[in-house]
Amino acid sequence: VSKSELCGVSSDGGMFLNIKLYNKIDKRDVIAIDGGYTLFIKQFSELCIKKNKSLNDNNFFYPIRKEIGQDLNKQEKHFNDVFGSFHSIIENHDIDFPEYNNVNKKKRKK
Structure with missing residues (x-):
């Protein structure tokens, strides 16, 4: 669980990147997310590469833009x-x- 912060200080995207989701899911998991989070999946994938985790866009299910x-x-x-x-x-x-x-x-x- 991430630390609660005021909306003006943190965004949903920032929270998404800061909760260390890469430590909580397996490469076979698929998570349904809001369309707004799709803007951060590329950053999440890059973070996973740095952390040597095999997670990417294929681990997420979201609405078609x-x-x-x-x-x-x-x-x-x-x-x-x-x-x-x-x-x-x-x-x-x-x-x-x-x-x-x-x-x-x-x-x-x-």
């Missing part, structure tokens, strides 16, 4: 819809865990 001026085709839209549904299920599941939901313990239902 739309190219400027081009629409997604039917299969790409379907993939993103299914991925979005999966993402929502995970986020709704995590809300039940106090360490993930940011709810004041005194206000939380027992």
